[in-house]
Each structure stands twice: as C-alpha cells, then as structure tokens.
Amino acid sequence: METSYLLILVLLLGLMGATVPVFMALFFTGTVGLVFLLGIDPQIVIEVLYRSMDKFALVVVLFFILCGNIMTTGSIVQKLIKTANCLVGFLPGGLAMAGILACGFFGAISGSTVATVVAIGGFMIPALIDNGYDEQFSVGIMTTAPNLGIIIPPSIAMILYSMVSNDPLEALFLTGFIPGILIMAAMSLYAYFYCKRRKYPTIPRPSFKEILAVLRESVWALCLPVLIFGGIYSGLFTANEAAVVACFYAFFVEMFVHKDLKLSDVRKIIVSSSVTSATLLSIVAGASVFGEYLTFEQIPNKIANAVVDQIHSPWVFLLAVNILLLIVGMFMDIISATLILTPIFLPMLGPFGINSMHFGLLMTINLGIGYCTPPLGVSLYISGAAVNRNLLYVSRAVMPTLLIQIAVLLVLTYWPDLVLFLPRLVYG
Numbered sequence: 001m002e003t004s005y006l007l008i009l010v011l012l013l014g015l016m017g018a019t020v021p022v023f024m025a026l027f028f029t030g031t032v033g034l035v036f037l038l039g040i041d042p043q044i045v046i047e048v049l050y051r052s053m054d055k056f057a058l059v060v061v062l063f064f065i066l067c068g069n070i071m072t073t074g075s076i077v078q079k080l081i082k083t084a085n086c087l088v089g090f091l092p093g094g095l096a097m098a099g100i101l102a103c104g105f106f107g108a109i110s111g112s113t114v115a116t117v118v119a120i121g122g123f124m125i126p127a128l129i130d131n132g133y134d135e136q137f138s139v140g141i142m143t144t145a146p147n148l149g150i151i152i153p154p155s156i157a158m159i160l161y162s163m164v165s166n167d168p169l170e171a172l173f174l175t176g177f178i179p180g181i182l183i184m185a186a187m188s189l190y191a192y193f194y195c196k197r198r199k200y201p202t203i204p205r206p207s208f209k210e211i212l213a214v215l216r217e218s219v220w221a222l223c224l225p226v227l228i229f230g231g232i233y234s235g236l237f238t239a240n241e242a243a244v245v246a247c248f249y250a251f252f253v254e255m256f257v258h259k260d261l262k263l264s265d266v267r268k269i270i271v272s273s274s275v276t277s278a279t280l281l282s283i284v285a286g287a288s289v290f291g292e293y294l295t296f297e298q299i300p301n302k303i304a305n306a307v308v309d310q311i312h313s314p315w316v317f318l319l320a321v322n323i324l325l326l327i328v329g330m331f332m333d334i335i336s337a338t339l340i341l342t343p344i345f346l347p348m349l350g351p352f353g354i355n356s357m358h359f360g361l362l363m364t365i366n367l368g369i370g371y372c373t374p375p376l377g378v379s380l381y382i383s384g385a386a387v388n389r390n391l392l393y394v395s396r397a398v399m400p401t402l403l404i405q406i407a408v409l410l411v412l413t414y415w416p417d418l419v420l421f422l423p424r425l426v427y428g
Helices: 003-017 022-037 041-053 057-073 076-088 095-108 111-132 133-153 156-165 169-174 177-198 208-233 237-258 263-297 299-310 314-331 334-352 356-372 377-388 390-412 416-427
Strands: none
Touching: 003 022, 003 263, 003 390, 022 041, 022 095, 022 263, 022 334, 057 095, 057 111, 057 169, 057 237, 057 263, 076 111, 076 237, 095 111, 095 133, 095 156, 095 169, 095 177, 095 208, 111 133, 111 356, 111 377, 133 156, 133 177, 133 356, 133 377, 133 390, 156 169, 156 334, 156 356, 169 356, 169 416, 177 263, 177 390, 177 416, 208 237, 263 299, 263 334, 299 334, 314 334, 314 356, 314 390, 314 416, 334 356, 356 377, 356 390, 356 416, 377 390, 390 416
16 A cells, blocks of 8 residues: 555544544545645646535435425424324334334435434334333334335435446436335245234224224325326426425415414524534535545545455445445445445456446445444433433344345345346346
C-alpha cells in the first residue's frame, strides 16, 4: 500500500474514531487527499460540493422524507396498523405479524428505515407489551421489521445507488418487491410459531362486515402506495414526480379527509423535513468530495483488478462482499456507504458477470441490516429508548429476526433470477 493511501485511511478512521460527524470526516479526508497529496486546485473541492447536490435525483428523496413526516403527524400510520391487525391479528402472533405488515405498508410510502422504526416501532412495541407479548420478542421483531422501509420501494438507498450506477430507478425499485415479501413472510412465520408455542393471546377473528368497515375507514391510506406505484409503472408520472404527488395526496388526506393535521403542524413538519434533508445533503456532499479523491487516484479500478486477480468465482466474491458490507454497516450509515462503496464495487461486477441491479439490491439489504447492528445501529437506540433498555439488551433481542433476514439475503445472493424477475417481466 502506498504511503499516501495509508495516510488517508488513518486520517479517515482517526476522525471517525474521534466521533467527528461522518460527513465532516469524509469531507476533510477528501480535501486533504485532493489539495495536499494530489496538489489539486481547492476550487475543485467547491465545484464538487456544488455538483454533488445539484442533482435532480435528490428531489425524490426530499419529497419522500416530507411525505413520511406528514403521515407520521397525521393518522395514516394508525390506519395502516389497524388494517394490518384486522387482516392477521386473529392468528397466533397476529399482533406482531400486523406490525411486520404495517412496516411493509409504511415502507412502500416513506422509503426510510428510520422513519418506519419511529412511526411503526414507536407505536407497536408498547402495544405488543400491553397485550401480553414478551418484551424482548416485541423489541426484537419491531426493531428489525422496519428494515423493510429501505427494501420495499420507494427506497432512499436505492435512489442514491441509482444516481451513482446509472441504473434506471423504476427498474431498480422493482427488485425490492419480492425480497421484501420474502422477509415479511419469513418473519411472520417466526412470529407465528414463537407465539403459538408461548400461547400468547389473540383477538377474535373479525367478521367479513368488520373487515369491510376497517378497509373502508383506511381506504385513503391504502390508496397511497397504489397511487405511487400505479402512477410510476403505468407511465403516468416518473419516480421523481411520484414523490411530489404522494406529498400532496398525503397532505390533502390528512388535512381535509381525516382532519388530523392542523395548520399549526405544517410548520413543524416542514422544519423537521428540512433538517433531515439538510443532514442527507451534507452526507452526500462530504461523500462526494471523498469519492472525487478516490476517482483521481483510480482506487476503484486498482481494487477491482486486485480482487479479480485473487478471486475467480462469483460465488466466493458475493460471499466476501456480503461479509464486508455487513461489517461496514456496523460502523457507517447507509447513505455514506452507498455513495462511497458503489463506485468501488461497480468495476468488479462485469468480470464476474453480476448484474448491477441485483448487486444494488444486495447492497441495500446488507447495509440496511446495519441499522440493527451495534455499535452504530440507529434502530437499536430508537427501540431502546422506547422501552428504556440499553444497547446490549436490544442487540440480543434482535438476533433471531436479524438471522432470518441474513438467511433471506443469502438466498437472494445466489438466486439472482428471483431478484430480477419483476424488472425483466416489466422492462424485458
């Protein structure tokens, strides 16, 4: 390893170890590499910062963040949970299964794991405990199920991956449906057998009339994902436009139909969404400066050549990448990791014959699992705060369902046709 590469690596790890915010660590490391090691004009750094945020693809992220905050403030979330509970609540483990299903519904609108764990987990964990479910089981299942927020489209992580890889976003979205359904089914089966063995209480089976009443009450909420995906794949509007349509629809429903959103809430929603969006853009900008240094040094190509020389089997390569991404997810947020690692991995996919959309889905799931792994898993801290438990307790609680998600990940890793079935069916 060249001395300059070692210096950059030590500087980056040192800044992160000193708890410097990730976007600042990436920015300072990239700037040192460009200006002081390569002798690039500092003006280039300013241009990279501007160029990284001047991308139309980021509009869809900002509006989906706004849409998620509107739904969290209003009653759409509660209606989604009520619908899910009506459909499966009478089964053993039905309330836990309803929480998993609600995470899938909410993920199909918000595109964010953090938003899902706050909106669904914050409501469902106390509800499960109050209904006689074991606390550790409740915390574990409702901490990991929100990972569906970035797997089932629209996914903020997939949007950023598409921005770097130039894969068509609508087709990339389609890769997330089958994996999301598989994870929901696997976790629901686990909840069913676990709760049946423990003989947890269930609600009476609702009548057809009661189901219709709940669906009628929730129809406006259930139409939101239909509007988003129906509009995108019918060609009525693009993914970027779908985010704007979803915001206006959610605002109209909460303000004028459900009447749970007040004008006084609008300012709070906009400010909260702006802060989240600014945080995201800061990470994008910092990662772009660091990525520019990697590009100038041609590090992605050098790593690709070294890996291809050492590994000859695509199976071994994918296994090694999965392990690496799971480790990276423990220490780095999904946005930074996607923006930094995607340019490094893309040159390696061609020699191994790996489809870039398949790889994008694997990267999303791997890094999404990082939300539930210590020491920096955000979901662990959010769920821990909900039950006033420490990181160690929550980390133990998530292990069974986390292993289920990793098992599904391995199936998807070595069965690419399953991941690519819908994109090929729709786009050929």
